[in-house]
Amino acid sequence: xxxxTTARADxxxxxxxxxxFHRPWVVAMVFLLxxxxxxGVFRVxxxxxxxxxxxxxxxxxxxxxxxxxxxxxxxxxxxxxFTALRNTTLYTxxxxxxxxxxxxxxxxxxxxxxxxxxxMFRSALFLxxxxxxxxxxVVFSLLLTTNGLVNSFLGLFGVxxxxxxxxxxxxxxxxxxxxxxxxxGINIIYFTTGLSNIPRELYESASVDGxxxxxxxxxxxxxxxxxxxxxxxxxxIFGGFQLFVEPLILWGTGGGPGQGGLxxxxxxxxxxxxxxxxxxxxxxxxxxxxxxxxLSLVTLKLFGFFKKEE
Amino acid sequence: MLALTARGxxxxxxxxxxxxxxxxxxxxxxxxxxxxxxxxxxxxxxxxTDQQTMEADPGHEGEDVELEFWTFVxxxxxxxxxxxxxxxxxxxxxxxxxxxxxxDYEEMHDRLLIALQSGTGAPDIVDIEIQRFATFLRxxxxxxxxxxxxxxxxxxxxxxxxxxxxxxxxEYGIDYHLGTWVMYYNNAILEEAGxxxxxxxxxxxYIEAGKQVVENTDAxxxxxxxxxxxxxxxxxxQNGGGTYDENGEMILDSPENVEALQLISDMxxxxxxxxxxxxxxxxxxxxxxxFNSGNYASVWMPQWYVTRFKDFMPETEGDILIRPMPEFEPxxxxxxxxxxxxxxxxxxxxxxxxxxxxxxxxxxxxxxxSQVALWTELGFDPxxxxxxxxxxxxxxxxxxxxxQVMTNLRDMFDRLAPEYTGPRYPEIILQLRDxxxxxxxxxxxxxxxxxxxxxxxxxxxx
Numbered sequence: 001x002x003x004x005t006t007a008r009a010d011x012x013x014x015x016x017x018x019x020x021f022h023r024p025w026v027v028a029m030v031f032l033l034x035x036x037x038x039x040g041v042f043r044v045x046x047x048x049x050x051x052x053x054x055x056x057x058x059x060x061x062x063x064x065x066x067x068x069x070x071x072x073x074x075x076x077x078x079x080x081x082f083t084a085l086r087n088t089t090l091y092t093x094x095x096x097x098x099x100x101x102x103x104x105x106x107x108x109x110x111x112x113x114x115x116x117x118x119x120m121f122r123s124a125l126f127l128x129x130x131x132x133x134x135x136x137x138v139v140f141s142l143l144l145t146t147n148g149l150v151n152s153f154l155g156l157f158g159v160x161x162x163x164x165x166x167x168x169x170x171x172x173x174x175x176x177x178x179x180x181x182x183x184x185g186i187n188i189i190y191f192t193t194g195l196s197n198i199p200r201e202l203y204e205s206a207s208v209d210g211x212x213x214x215x216x217x218x219x220x221x222x223x224x225x226x227x228x229x230x231x232x233x234x235x236x237i238f239g240g241f242q243l244f245v246e247p248l249i250l251w252g253t254g255g256g257p258g259q260g261g262l263x264x265x266x267x268x269x270x271x272x273x274x275x276x277x278x279x280x281x282x283x284x285x286x287x288x289x290x291x292x293x294x295l296s297l298v299t300l301k302l303f304g305f306f307k308k309e310e
Numbered sequence: 311m312l313a314l315t316a317r318g319x320x321x322x323x324x325x326x327x328x329x330x331x332x333x334x335x336x337x338x339x340x341x342x343x344x345x346x347x348x349x350x351x352x353x354x355x356x357x358x359t360d361q362q363t364m365e366a367d368p369g370h371e372g373e374d375v376e377l378e379f380w381t382f383v384x385x386x387x388x389x390x391x392x393x394x395x396x397x398x399x400x401x402x403x404x405x406x407x408x409x410x411x412x413x414d415y416e417e418m419h420d421r422l423l424i425a426l427q428s429g430t431g432a433p434d435i436v437d438i439e440i441q442r443f444a445t446f447l448r449x450x451x452x453x454x455x456x457x458x459x460x461x462x463x464x465x466x467x468x469x470x471x472x473x474x475x476x477x478x479x480x481e482y483g484i485d486y487h488l489g490t491w492v493m494y495y496n497n498a499i500l501e502e503a504g505x506x507x508x509x510x511x512x513x514x515x516y517i518e519a520g521k522q523v524v525e526n527t528d529a530x531x532x533x534x535x536x537x538x539x540x541x542x543x544x545x546x547x548q549n550g551g552g553t554y555d556e557n558g559e560m561i562l563d564s565p566e567n568v569e570a571l572q573l574i575s576d577m578x579x580x581x582x583x584x585x586x587x588x589x590x591x592x593x594x595x596x597x598x599x600x601f602n603s604g605n606y607a608s609v610w611m612p613q614w615y616v617t618r619f620k621d622f623m624p625e626t627e628g629d630i631l632i633r634p635m636p637e638f639e640p641x642x643x644x645x646x647x648x649x650x651x652x653x654x655x656x657x658x659x660x661x662x663x664x665x666x667x668x669x670x671x672x673x674x675x676x677x678x679x680s681q682v683a684l685w686t687e688l689g690f691d692p693x694x695x696x697x698x699x700x701x702x703x704x705x706x707x708x709x710x711x712x713x714q715v716m717t718n719l720r721d722m723f724d725r726l727a728p729e730y731t732g733p734r735y736p737e738i739i740l741q742l743r744d745x746x747x748x749x750x751x752x753x754x755x756x757x758x759x760x761x762x763x764x765x766x767x768x769x770x771x772x
Contacts, residue, residue, distance in 0.1 A: 060449025061427055079767070145589060145596040166536060166590040168748065248416075253740060257537055257590060258748035273420045274736045275771075276445045278427075 047289075054282035064279075071283035081284065083259050084267040085291075087172060091263070092240025094176040095183070099236055100229065102180070103187035108221055110188065111195050112213070122192070126185035133182075137249025140178050141165060150177070165250060171260030175246050183239070187232055194228030195221060230303045234296050241292050244269065264288050359413040362387060364406075370398045372405040375666040377659075378433040379410045382418040383651070386437055386486065389687055393674035400673070404666040415439065425658070426452040432658040434667055438483060440474050440650035444735040447477040454655040454664065456481045459672035463694065467676075470728035471693040473556075475652040483652020484675040487690030489612040490719050490726065491544050491635055491645045494619070497711065498629040499529045499607040507631050513573055516636040520583030523607045532608045533587035533597070534574055536752045539743040540592060540648060544610050545570040547646035547727050549638050553739070554732035562738055563758075563765040569638070571757035575750050586752055598622035610635055612648035613691040613719060620709060631711045634722050646727040691719055734768050741767060 020026060057067035075081055106125070110118050128136070143149045144164035151161040164174045198220065206216050222229075243263040248254040253274075254266035264284065272281035300306065381387055387410045394408040411433070413421065419442045425431035426446070438446060446453060460472065460481045468488055475483030493516075495507050503526040505519040520531030535541040546552055551566030561567065577584040589596035592611055600606065602623040609615075619626050634644035653675060655667050674680050681692035682700050697703060703716040741764040749755035 060445075060447075061452050063449035077770070141589075142595065147596075163586070163590075166586060166752065168752075251537055252591075253743065255537070255740065255744035257752065259744045262744070270740065273416070273423060274442070274445070274740065276423060276448065 050282045050285055053279050054286045056279040056282075058276070058278040060276060067279060071280045072287070074280060075283055075287060080259070080262070080267060081264070084262045084264045087260065087262055088241055088243055088264045090172050091175055091179075091243055092237060094172060095179050095240050096233065096236050098176060098180050099183055099187055100233060103184050103232075104191045104222075104225070104229070106184070107188045107191035107195055108217055111192060122185075122188065125188055128182045128184070129186045131182070133245050134249055136178065136182060137246070140174075140181075141250055144174055144177075166257050168256075168258035168260035171247075171251075171256040174250070175243070175261065178246055178250075187236075190228055190232050191225065194225040198224045226303065230299070230305065233299055233303075237295050237299065238292060241265075241288065241295075359411065359417070360384070360387075361409070361411045362391065363409045364391060364394060370405045371402045372398070373403070373666075374405045374407055375663050376407045376409060377435055377663065377667055377670065379408055379435045380418055380422065380433040381410065381412055381437040382415045382439070383437065384412050385688055386651075387412050389486075389683065390435075390674055392683070392687065393680055394670065396679070397670055397673045401669065404669065406666065406670050426656065430658070432656045434659040434663060435653060435655055435671065437651050437653050440652065440731065441736055441739050443475055443483060443652050444731050444733055446654075447482065448733055451477060451480075451482060452657045453482040454657060454659070454668075456484065456655070456668070456671070459668050459676060460484070462672065463676045466694050466696050468693045468695060468723060468726070470726060471647060471650075473728055474650055474731045475654075483654045484671065485650050485652055485693060486675075486684060486688065487614055487650070488693040489614060489647040489649045490691050490722060491548060491610065491612050491648050492719070492722075493608055493610050493633050493635055494615070495608045495631045495633060496529075496601075496604065496606070496626060496629050497631045499523060499527055499604060503527050503607070507633060510633070510636055513636045513638060517577060517581050517583060520577065520607075521581065524583050527607070529605055529607045530585050531583035531606070532577070532610070533592075533600075533606050534578060534584050534747075534751045535591045535743075536586050536748045537743060538591035538593065539739055539747065540611055541587070541751075542571060542574060542742055542747045543739075544612075544635070544646065544648060545574060547648075547729050548635050548643050550643065550727060552646075552727075552729055553735055554730040556728070556730055558730075558732050560732060560734065560738070560765065560768060562741075562768060563761040567761055568758045571746070571750055571761065573638075575754070575757050578751055579754050593618075595622075602626060614649065614689070616710070616715070617689045627709050628711065630709065631713065632715055632718065634725075642725070643727040644725045645722040647729050685716065691716065695720070695723065734771060737771060738764070738768055 021030075054071055055067060055069070057063075057065045057070060109115060110121055115121060145151075146161050146163055148164075150164065151159075155161065162170055164170050202220055202224075203216055206220060211219070242265055244254075244265040247256055247261040247263055247266055250256065251261055254270070255262045265288070268281050268284040268288070271277050271284060275281075379387075379390055381390070390410060391408055394406045398405050412418075418437075419439065422432060422436055422438070423445065425433075432452070457480060460467070471485055471488050472481060475481060475485070493510075497507055500507055500519070500523065503519075503523040505522050510516050510519050516531075523529055523531045533541075543552070546567045549566040549570040551561060551564045551570060553560065553562060555561050574584070578586075587597050588594065588600040588605070591597065592609060592615070598618065601609065602625045604625070611618075616632075619630055635646075637644050653671060655664070655671065659667055676694070678694065678697055678700075681694040681697045682702050684690045684692045685697075686702050692698070692703075698716060698720040704714055706712050707715045746760045746764050749760045750757050
């Protein structure tokens with residue numbers, strides 16, 4: 001009976017084609033179309049157009065000329081761009097140094113039996129991620145004043161009061177402090193996910209072999225979390241180089257004391273909107289994209305991403 | 311073995327790279343993009359995007375004309391709404407229905423620029439802040455000339471206030487205030503130090519008084535901004551310098567500017583009567599607290615700063631005396647103008663509405679009554695001279711030592727240094743507030759070198 005039914009169905013399939021809207025590729029397209037249209041218009045087209053603009057000289061309304069490589073040549077001599085690039089690189093490096101090891105260790109501690117009420121701590125550490133950046137900016141500009149809480153805390157250790165928001169060399173540390181508070185929670189979530197996927201048996205057999213907690217952390221947790229560490233590293237590089245809102249809310253126009261807080265994207269934004277040099281701003285954007293891509297590729301290479309699977 | 315297989319996370323990482331690459335070329339403002347409080351403009355206190363539309367009043371005569379108005383200051387919306395109602399009562403040709411939107415400073419100006427560049431979506435009437443105005447005067451100016459309505463009142467206006475909104479002799483914007491630069495003294499501190507405010511006439515007198523203040527009280531004579539422009543540009547303009555001269559030449563490294571900046575630098579580094587302002591600028595909560603607690607005996611800022619005392623520094627009530635800036639030379643300038651916002655009509659307005667919009671703008675910004683309202687409703691100093699005899703402006707202000715503040719202000723008008731702007735004004739202001747002020751005031755750099763470097767940076771843009 002079953003054989004008969006299948007045979008009939010096969011014959012029916014041969015005679016009648018599947019209705020148009022039931023075909024797998026049509027269904028896939030229907031579901032993907034909204035994304036593809038939005039992605040095409042707001043990403044692919046916008047980015048493509050930005051590349052075109054980067055070869056143009058736009059100085060005001062109706063003043064558009066082809067500039068060839070002029071904008072890129074100008075970039076090579078733009079000291080403000082290099083200041084911004086230096087700041088952004090320092091910020092990114094700082095966030096990498098803090099936002100990878102600290103959340104990883106915290107995630108491992110939260111994962112271990114050392115901590116009671118793990119869920120509560122995890123939620124508490126995650127809360128800053130949900131806070132509006134504007135609120136964070138206002139709170140931090142109060143925390144970082146000369147008489148603020150940060151200085152009071154440092155004062156306990158005999159550190160003299162610092163002008164966090166008024167000193168060029170402290171602008172980047174101030175922003176790293178803010179980033180640490182804000183992003184530690186989300187990275188803990190990433191690392192916790194990675195750590196919880198490591199089979200328990202591995203830890204158990206390591207214990208049987210006499211490995212202590214530190215050895216297990218260093219020889220099991222760290223190497224087996226490599227994919228998630230790579231993921232968070234690449235995300236942190238993206239986040240770092242796209243630094244924009246933080247300097248803007250801490251210092252109004254985003255330059256900070258002596259341009260100590262100026263990031264590449266703030267420079268891009270000012271060039272585009274305050275100076276209205278859309279062509280030059282696009283060139284900055286293209287160069288920034290190339291830098292981020294290059295750094296990401298280097299990171300992937302360092303993590304052995306391109307090695308053939310063994 | 312792991313949840314992410316090697317292939318899986320390779321694909322994932324590749325996607326992230328692609329997404330990051332794309333995102334990098336745009337400004338992803340994130341959740342802050344729409345709500346960054348305006349920390350830059352002198353007048354704006356930020357605020358979320360807000361829309362208000364007037365009801366068309368059938369009781370009024372005249373054709374209904376709907377006008378879209380954009381601003382970044384809530385108080386400006388209230389002011390223009392009130393003027394529209396008065397206009398409709400007084401005018402029989404048109405009945406203005408004002409549709410006003412308030413957004414924060416950056417957002418409003420950015421949107422306007424995009425709308426004017428793309429040729430669609432701009433409002434009919436718009437407030438453009440002085441720091442951004444020059445951007446709109448490059449190339450084909452997308453604003454309607456306003457010479458005809460300005461000419462109707464020109465003999466009464468303080469002519470200098472029109473300069474920042476002109477291009478090739480054509481008027482494109484009308485301000486909300488004169489922004490007369492003054493010195494605010496905390497007389498309680500000066501009395502404690504044994505200084506008579508009215509004995510300070512020159513900057514040398516000011517420095518001497520400062521030394522007395524530092525010696526006899528816990529306060530400093532004044533504070534200087536390192537992350538904003540007001541402290542440095544005020545004395546520069548007053549000394550006949552500034553950003554551009556009347557011929558449109560960039561004069562950032564002029565001797566007048568160097569002299570003014572040297573004077574400020576000396577107050578900090580040589581005479582030690584001034585310090586970097588708490589919070590780096592005079593619009594920071596930390597600064598208001600410090601001034602309120604009596605840390606500084608004086609500050610030079612434009613007239614519109616009066617509202618900051620009343621709003622944020624309550625302890626100073628009755629103690630603040632407003633005086634001209636000390637002079638650089640006998641009979642020289644004793645004030646200048648600071649900040650500003652020009653209201654303009656964009657070229658995207660329907661031709662049929664243009665006449666109504668111009669009549670309304672003239673009524674709202676240039677007539678006698680509207681200029682009185684600038685003071686009574688917004689607390690700004692009007693730039694129409696005849697209104698200074700109005701009872702509303704001659705009234706003594708108890709907060710400011712019970713003096714006739716506005717009448718005293720008027721006495722400065724014939725010694726008021728003009729401010730000219732030019733195409734690179736926005737960038738020059740950024741150089742001053744980002745670099746020059748910091749390097750000279752905080753780090754003790756040479757004023758001459760800092761200004762020359764900044765001027766070089768600006769010249770390299772063209």
